Amino acid sequence: EYAERRQILMDAFDDLGLKYTAPEGSYFVLLDISNVAFPEDYPFPQSVLGRGRDFRACWFLAVEIGVSSIPVSEVCSQNFEN
Numbered sequence: 044e045y046a047e048r049r050q051i052l053m054d055a056f057d058d059l060g061l062k063y064t065a066p067e068g069s070y071f072v073l074l075d076i077s078n079v080a081f082p083e084d085y086p087f088p089q090s091v092l093g094r095g096r097d098f099r100a101c102w103f104l105a106v107e108i109g110v111s112s113i114p115v116s117e118v119c120s121q122n123f124e125n
Contacts, residue, residue: 045070046070048070049066049070049072052072052110053065053072056072056074061074061075061076061078061079062074062075063075071113073115074100074112076096076097076100079100081099081100081103085103087099087102087103088102094114094116095114095116097114097115097116097117098114098116098117100112100114101113101114
């Protein structure tokens with residue numbers, strides 16, 4: 044079931060032309076959001092605006108599409124803020 048859901052997500056990323064890293068041993072897909080533009084007037088909460096760009100992406104995905112995600116900067120030792 045996870046593999047089927049993951050494939051649906053990766054197919055959507057392919058359709059949108061987004062780069063990602065497909066997992067080889069888990070179900071986590073790492074998405075490259077460096078070229079994703081958010082609407083300038085999107086109502087992000089202040090708690091999200093004060094964090095990395097990946098937090099905005101996760102918020103947007105959850106609110107607009109209903110997909111939960113984890114900001115990479117929250118679990119990685121490097122700083123990925125843009």
